[in-house]
Amino acid sequence: MKLYICYGTFTTTPRPGGHPCGNANRALEEAGYEPELIKSYGLAVLPEVFNKTKGRQQVKELTGGDVMVPVLVTDDGEVIQDSKKIIAWAKANPAGAKAAGAAATS
Numbered sequence: 001m002k003l004y005i006c007y008g009t010f011t012t013t014p015r016p017g018g019h020p021c022g023n024a025n026r027a028l029e030e031a032g033y034e035p036e037l038i039k040s041y042g043l044a045v046l047p048e049v050f051n052k053t054k055g056r057q058q059v060k061e062l063t064g065g066d067v068m069v070p071v072l073v074t075d076d077g078e079v080i081q082d083s084k085k086i087i088a089w090a091k092a093n094p095a096g097a098k099a100a101g102a103a104a105t106s
Contacts, residue, residue, distance in 0.1 A: 003028065003035035003086075004059050004071040006043070020083035024070040027087040032095030035072070044068040 005021035013019040028035050040055025044067050051060075056067045062079050063071060072080040072089065080086050 001028075001033055001035045001075050002038055002073045004038045004040050004055055004062075004069045004073075006040060006069050008039070009037065021070045024072065024083040024086040024090075027090040028072070031090040031093070033090070040067075040069050042067065 003021075003025055005025065008021065009025040010019040010022045011026070013022070017023070025035065025037070038055050038058070040059055041053040042051035042056045044051065044056075048067070051067045056069075059069055059071050060067050062073065063081050066081065068081065070081075070083050070086060072078075072086045074080070074089075080089050
């Protein structure tokens with residue numbers, strides 16, 4: 001599992017509602033995941049010339065053209081962009097749920 005973030009997973013920020021990258025990472029950790037963090041750098045609101053970093057280019061390829069992070073790539077290859085969608089996915093798919101379900105049906 002990979003989580004593409006900006007510069008970090010900030011937990012304190014003047015931004016109302018918290019920082020999207022930090023919120024997404026925290027939700028994944030609370031759901032029992034330890035995502036590989038890929039720092040994308042750049043700043044999505046700036047012109048594309050300022051978002052030519054390797055991470056932003058990978059995000060652009062994964063999303064079909066958008067460089068906005070956070071972006072989650074699950075172990076199954078599902079791509080989820082936007083912290084709110086990542087948080088919802090983490091709540092709906094806690095770590096170990098698949099394994100527990102498979103063990104129950106064995």
